[in-house]
Amino acid sequence: MSIYVDYAATTPIDEEILKSMLDSAGKFGNPSSIHRIGKEAKAFYETSRKMIAKRLNAYPDEIVFTGSATEANNTVIKSAAGFYNKPHIITTKVEHASVKETYAELEETCDVTYLNVDENGQISIDELKSALTEETKLVSIIMVNNETGTIQPMAEIAETMKDSTALLHVDAVQAFKQLPIDVEALNCDFLTMSGHKLHAPKGIGVLYVKRNTHLKRMITGGSQERERRAGTENTLYAHAMMKAVEQADDKREENTEVLKTLKETLLTELEKQEVPFEVNGDIHTQTNHIVNVYFPWSTSEYLLTAMDMAGIYASGGSACNAGTVQPSHVIKAMYDENRAGSSIRFSFGEQLTEDDMKYIAEKLKTIYTGLSKHGFI
Incomplete structure (x- = not known):
């Protein structure tokens, strides 16, 4: 057994998602090419972006496709850390390694506060309030913990931060399949998701970036993703991500x-x-x-x-x-x-x-x- x-x-990859990928494999063109094959691939790719944006209550131009949620988390954190001179950043002691270890590497150039959790795994809103200062530039919170399934009090976190100038980064990798996600309700500036936690293949992630929010790209060498992530677009995996998001949301x-x-x-x-x-x-x-x-x-x-x-x-x-x-x-x-x-x-x-x-x-x-x-x- x-x-x-x-x-x-x-x-595991869902059979319907895999079949849809195989059926769409003919749209192989480079979306950056100006000929018909490229334009068809571009339209196919942008459809995936639009549908994911709709499910998150976001605008299509706020969605960035990445190679993983780990990449997306790294991009957000390193972008904020590099934009300011020794910024104050707040996170928790129970973040995923892609957040926790990234902050650990930045402790020499950033002032990082790690919020405690109680025996239920939740942060204290009072501790968050006390930690927020005028120098706080970014707050990173895992919405649903990947080891315990603990749900953080996101509504209270959003309410606490509404008057702060700090940006809110939400790791929603374990959350989307379990809870409805609305970026407006969360009042977040960044949100990250992963395909392989939703029965899509490994190698595709989503980064939501609120309009007019600074994001320094981590991968250079092209103007793809509105100059936020260089590299030829992974059209087929973006399609798989779209199908996975729709399936998870509907079911x-x-x-x-x-x-x-x-x-x-x-x-x-x-x-x-x-x-x-x-x-x-x-x-x-x-x-x-x-x-x-x-x-x-x-x-x-x-x-x-x-x-x-x-x-x-x-x-x-x-x-x-x-x-x-x-x-x-x-x-x-x-x-x-x-x-x-x-x-x-x-x-x-x-x-x-x-x-x-x-x-x-x-x-x-x-x-x-x-x-x-x-x-x-």
């Missing part, structure tokens, strides 16, 4: 119910099997596609290996640590290193079943019983 519960790391309510059932079933079955565990954070302030579980009787590394041997593919946290099993910085920020070293992330897709959840609980019971029998607990 093989059960993949690592959808927060990446998703969000339906998928949410499936994911909710899967999450509840796994937790209920773990209780039935009498496997000691605790959920990291509060399930009431989390999305349904992720549950991060603390197993006090083992380590993440051992459990991942044992589950892999049983055909269960989960993770200890983010997949951005080059295949290593490191204590999650997110769980460390919420609790401590010991808890981080014994926590597992299960993330779900609507292709999974309740029987899959029962199988996972049964195998964890077998692992727990085996360790107990041999005196390792």
Whole structure:
């Protein structure tokens, strides 16, 4: 039996999206070419931009296609950092590595404030208010955490920042499939998304840049993307991104119910099997596609290996640590290193079943019983 519960790391390419890509492969022209083939490719490409903009309640000229959300996050942060002289920037201690590590590299040239989170993984609005100053130029917030599914209080964050001159950057990579995204309601200046978290191929991302907002391009060598990202446009992957955004938006309510059932079933079955565990954070302030579980009787590394041997593919946290099993910085920020070293992330897709959840609980019971029998607990 093989059960993949690592959808927060990446998703399989959807068959309908793949078919649409293959059907559209004939539009191969370079959109920058002035002949008919190029113009057809340009029109095809701009259709993808327009449709994504519509779903985000944005203007088409505010959408930039990138090679990944990591690239998009880097572009936003490095653009702001380079535009000002030692700017003050605010972020959180639970950001994705593409944000967290980028800020760490910029600490010599920027004044970076890292907001704490509580045991539910949420920031304090009062701490954000206290951190904001006239020198604050950028605030980066992950809308839905990639390791716990924790939803940040975005409405309160937007309200807190409405009188600030600081720009708001929202990492919505894990958010779009789970929550409706409206850039006007979020009152954000930048927003980033990734295709491979939405059943599109790896290698395509979206960066929303509010009109009249400065953005220094990170990749040079051409005037593509309105001079915000050089390089021949990836027309086919942009099309896949468009299809993925439409699919996620149209099926969000339906998928949410499936994911909710899967999450509840796994937790209920773990209780039935009498496997000691605790959920990291509060399930009431989390999305349904992720549950991060603390197993006090083992380590993440051992459990991942044992589950892999049983055909269960989960993770200890983010997949951005080059295949290593490191204590999650997110769980460390919420609790401590010991808890981080014994926590597992299960993330779900609507292709999974309740029987899959029962199988996972049964195998964890077998692992727990085996360790107990041999005196390792």
